[in-house]
Amino acid sequence: MLYNFLGSSEGLVRWFCDTATVNRDKYDFYWEGVKESATLIEYEEDHFLRFKWDESENDDEYFEFEMFKSPITNETILKITDFSDSDEVDDQIELWESQIEELRKVIGG
Numbered sequence: 001m002l003y004n005f006l007g008s009s010e011g012l013v014r015w016f017c018d019t020a021t022v023n024r025d026k027y028d029f030y031w032e033g034v035k036e037s038a039t040l041i042e043y044e045e046d047h048f049l050r051f052k053w054d055e056s057e058n059d060d061e062y063f064e065f066e067m068f069k070s071p072i073t074n075e076t077i078l079k080i081t082d083f084s085d086s087d088e089v090d091d092q093i094e095l096w097e098s099q100i101e102e103l104r105k106v107i108g109g
Contacts, residue, residue, distance in 0.1 A: 002076055003046045005103060006065045015103040027051065038063075058083075078103075 005011035009020040012029070019030040025040040038051040041062065048066040052059075061083040070077055078100070084092040 002067055002078065002107065003049075005107060006067075007040075007043070007049050014106045016099060 005015060007022075009022045012020040012027075017029040017031055018033075021028045027038045027040060029036050029038065037054040039054060040049060041052050042048075042050040046067065048064060050062050050064040052062045063082040064080070066079040066081070068077055068079070069075070080096055080100075082092060082096065
């Protein structure tokens with residue numbers, strides 16, 4: 001279930017962005033009318049999705065949603081990897097915490 005919220009346009013608009021369009025490996029995200037595009041560069045269904053922002057100049061940078069089960073509690077854990085400039089780290093952490101809170105509300109967790 002979580003994978004669908006991370007990889008489908010229907011799921012993404014419920015917690016991540018205002019609008020999303022997905023065409024194969026091309027994702028267009030819209031926030032307040034502003035479009036940002038990313039390419040799905042790697043994935044394993046029900047395990048992870050790795051995206052690269054099209055505007056990113058550094059080929060080593062990506063953002064990734066990784067899902068796995070806790071061996072102790074058997075709960076699903078979502079790990080997010082993202083890159084940012086050193087002066088934007090606190091803002092990025094705050095943004096992702098806010099987004100994850102929205103995702104928790106949507107999936108009932």
